[in-house]
Amino acid sequence: MQFYRSHVLVCGGTPCVLEGCRAVRDALIGELKRLGLDEEVRVIETGCLGPCDLGPVIVVYPEGTLYEKVAVSDVPKIVEEHLLKGRIVRSLTGEGRLRGIVSYEEPAYLETQERIVLRNCGIIDPSSIEEYIASDGYRALAKCLTEMEPCDVIEVIKRSGLVGRGGAAFPTGLKWSFTANADADEKYIICNADEGEPGTFKDRLILEGDPHSILEAMAIAGYAVGAQRGFVYIRGEYGLSIHRINQGIQQAKAMGLLGDDIFGSGFSFDVEVRKGAGAYVCGEEIALIESMEGGRGEPRFKPPYPGTHGFLGKPTVVNNVETLANIPPIILNGADWYRGFGTPRCPGTKVFTMTGDINSKGLIEVPMGITLRKVIYEIGGGIPEGRKFKMAQTGGTSGGCLPSEMLDVPMDYFTLPEMGSALGSGALLIMDDSHCIVDIAESFMRFFARESCGKCVPCREGTARLHDIVKNLAQGNGTYEDLRVLKDLSHAMQKTALCGLGQSAPIPIMTMLKYFGDEFEAHIKDKLCPTGTCRL
Amino acid sequence: MVDVNMGFMTELMGKSWEVSQVKTVEELERIRKQAQAMTRLREGGETTKIVVGMGTCGIAAGARETLSAIMDELARRNIQDVIVTQTGCIGLCEQEPIITVVMPGTEKVAYGKVSMEKARKIVASHVVNGQVVGEWVIPTG
Numbered sequence: 001m002q003f004y005r006s007h008v009l010v011c012g013g014t015p016c017v018l019e020g021c022r023a024v025r026d027a028l029i030g031e032l033k034r035l036g037l038d039e040e041v042r043v044i045e046t047g048c049l050g051p052c053d054l055g056p057v058i059v060v061y062p063e064g065t066l067y068e069k070v071a072v073s074d075v076p077k078i079v080e081e082h083l084l085k086g087r088i089v090r091s092l093t094g095e096g097r098l099r100g101i102v103s104y105e106e107p108a109y110l111e112t113q114e115r116i117v118l119r120n121c122g123i124i125d126p127s128s129i130e131e132y133i134a135s136d137g138y139r140a141l142a143k144c145l146t147e148m149e150p151c152d153v154i155e156v157i158k159r160s161g162l163v164g165r166g167g168a169a170f171p172t173g174l175k176w177s178f179t180a181n182a183d184a185d186e187k188y189i190i191c192n193a194d195e196g197e198p199g200t201f202k203d204r205l206i207l208e209g210d211p212h213s214i215l216e217a218m219a220i221a222g223y224a225v226g227a228q229r230g231f232v233y234i235r236g237e238y239g240l241s242i243h244r245i246n247q248g249i250q251q252a253k254a255m256g257l258l259g260d261d262i263f264g265s266g267f268s269f270d271v272e273v274r275k276g277a278g279a280y281v282c283g284e285e286i287a288l289i290e291s292m293e294g295g296r297g298e299p300r301f302k303p304p305y306p307g308t309h310g311f312l313g314k315p316t317v318v319n320n321v322e323t324l325a326n327i328p329p330i331i332l333n334g335a336d337w338y339r340g341f342g343t344p345r346c347p348g349t350k351v352f353t354m355t356g357d358i359n360s361k362g363l364i365e366v367p368m369g370i371t372l373r374k375v376i377y378e379i380g381g382g383i384p385e386g387r388k389f390k391m392a393q394t395g396g397t398s399g400g401c402l403p404s405e406m407l408d409v410p411m412d413y414f415t416l417p418e419m420g421s422a423l424g425s426g427a428l429l430i431m432d433d434s435h436c437i438v439d440i441a442e443s444f445m446r447f448f449a450r451e452s453c454g455k456c457v458p459c460r461e462g463t464a465r466l467h468d469i470v471k472n473l474a475q476g477n478g479t480y481e482d483l484r485v486l487k488d489l490s491h492a493m494q495k496t497a498l499c500g501l502g503q504s505a506p507i508p509i510m511t512m513l514k515y516f517g518d519e520f521e522a523h524i525k526d527k528l529c530p531t532g533t534c535r536l
Numbered sequence: 537m538v539d540v541n542m543g544f545m546t547e548l549m550g551k552s553w554e555v556s557q558v559k560t561v562e563e564l565e566r567i568r569k570q571a572q573a574m575t576r577l578r579e580g581g582e583t584t585k586i587v588v589g590m591g592t593c594g595i596a597a598g599a600r601e602t603l604s605a606i607m608d609e610l611a612r613r614n615i616q617d618v619i620v621t622q623t624g625c626i627g628l629c630e631q632e633p634i635i636t637v638v639m640p641g642t643e644k645v646a647y648g649k650v651s652m653e654k655a656r657k658i659v660a661s662h663v664v665n666g667q668v669v670g671e672w673v674i675p676t677g
Contacts, residue, residue: 003607003610003611003615003616004577005577005603005607005619005620005621006577006621007577007578009578039607040603040604040607040620061577061578062577062578062619062621063621064578084590084595084622085590085591085595085622085624086587086588086590086621086622086623086624087624123578124575130567130570130571130574131571131574131575133564133567133568133571134568134571134572134574134575135575136568137568138558138564139564139568142561142564146561255556255557255558256557256558256559257558263558263559263560263561263564264559264560
């Protein structure tokens with residue numbers, strides 16, 4: 001086997017790809033060849049490392065030095081100074097929170113984070129099944145198939161307290177038990193990777209950075225409920241995710257870790273990829289199943305739930321990418337270990353994608369129950385240009401908007417709904433005081449009016465009316481009566497819409513009216529936009 | 537024969553590498569141990585380190601060749617848990633190429649004027665068998 005003295009990890013997450021990491025990687029390889037170092041220094045493209053606003057990011061091991069915003073023109077210097085002569089190029093190691101040498105164990109941006117879901121992201125080569133196996137990959141599947149009965153697997157997941165990370169927070173173990181108890185000749189496992197929530201890109205980065213963890217978890221779920229086939233439903237736009245999952249499936253099949261008679265246990269499991277066409281509503285599990293069956297992506301009445309009547313009418317488990325990524329570590333380390341993270345009511349961690357007016361944008365994983373203040377000021381590095389925090393929207397466009405008074409509320413799947421908000425799928429949109437609430441509301445409502453599938457009246461008409469009213473307000477033509485209608489309409493939609501889209505579309509409006517009502521009133525009474533954003 | 541791009545392993549073994557089926561937990565464990573050797577470099581922690589002086593003086597005195605010899609010797613002996621790294625000039629230019637061997641729990645040892653042959657000998661004697669090659673050690677203190 002070849003011996004390498006140094007590994008150069010090039011972050012290959014989509015945000016870094018957009019910043020040009022591929023050119024940097026190629027330049028590195030070229031430069032190493034030129035200096036005859038290619039036999040001793042290995043260049044590896046990994047999944048997302050986290051600090052997306054600093055891309056392209058590279059990390060040089062064994063020192064664990066992180067270089068940020070690396071340009072192709074910096075490459076000769078890094079190769080000659082660091083990789084040939086062993087001198088860290090300090091001018092490129094960044095400033096502020098990432099200053100200096102970042103050791104492997106505790107890079108500054110990882111200090112307050114807990115990495116369970118992202119345990120391999122940015123650390124292993126996602127295109128290599130061996131590297132996944134090196135970090136305990138497929139051991140959980142082996143443990144299930146050789147030491148555990150299917151009901152034991154479900155019991156562990158139930159006791160771990162894991163709830164669905166797609167936003168609905170349904171207990172995963174319970175979901176599995178419905179399908180396990182259903183009597184059918186065929187059952188299916190679907191991984192929901194139709195991440196449509198604006199501002200969320202965690203599922204994409206998990207799939208890109210650690211595809212095998214999803215495949216392993218799906219096989220475990222299949223064993224637990226008695227399914228032999230799995231589907232990964234990925235948005236068509238996620239080219240790299242689709243490529244990595246397909247490559248992973250091929251590798252796992254070649255090694256017999258997917259396919260027939262896995263580990264000689266008699267259990268067989270196969271996975272294939274289905275591409276979504278980009279409709280927001282297809283993240284809803286029934287609409288997703290309809291789309292997989294070749295129908296229009298529309299929800300239908302529940303019950304029956306997919307757990308008993310899902311894909312092709314058969315019992316089907318639909319789990320989000322992040323939920324699945326939690327499964328192998330829980331099986332390996334046990335339910336009690338998992339309950340050691342987060343809060344007693346909501347154990348584990350949550351992956352967030354931080355965007356908007358914040359210094360460090362990117363992918364983070366923190367324990368459940370962390371406060372917004374900690375996330376924004378300790379991990380995110382605060383608001384740029386010394387501006388004031390105005391609001392944070394958790395959970396994507398259909399999530400609630402939290403004002404500065406809520407900075408110290410613990411963020412988990414049970415506390416936030418009590419505050420009229422939702423943790424949702426994990427988007428964290430931070431806005432400073434230069435933005436107008438009414439203007440933001442207008443853009444959110446425009447999104448929902450466009451994405452409503454139109455099947456049920458409350459959502460089809462409701463989203464359109466919400467948008468009309470808010471647009472009117474933003475143009476200075478609103479009345480106090482409009483505010484009352486907004487509230488009534490929101491309430492009606494939450495109670496009567498067919499699926500999660502219509503039920504949660506009013507959440508941002510309702511929380512905005514609750515916490516930023518005075519700003520709406522200023523647009524009505526004074527015909528004035530306090531931030532000067534809206535053209536009145 | 538399965539024609540699958542197995543990433544790094546394919547690179548190493550060539551396209552015709554036959555993928556072995558994993559049928560038992562023991563086989564998975566074997567692959568895990570093998571594969572961990574490839575990623576150990578990224579894990580940090582206590583392990584033997586060989587540091588090669590690669591200042592201009594070191595390079596002029598042949599440190600590149602010394603480094604290559606060390607790497608080659610480690611690969612030949614299939615030693616995966618040793619970290620080879622470089623450092624700049626430490627101020628003893630007349631002793632270059634200088635290599636320092638740091639083993640967990642022992643004092644670090646610096647060797648001077650390490651030619652390719654000496655480097656191989658140091659790997660064999662010091663790194664593998666724990667015997668310091670006294671005659672080439674740079675006296676300190």
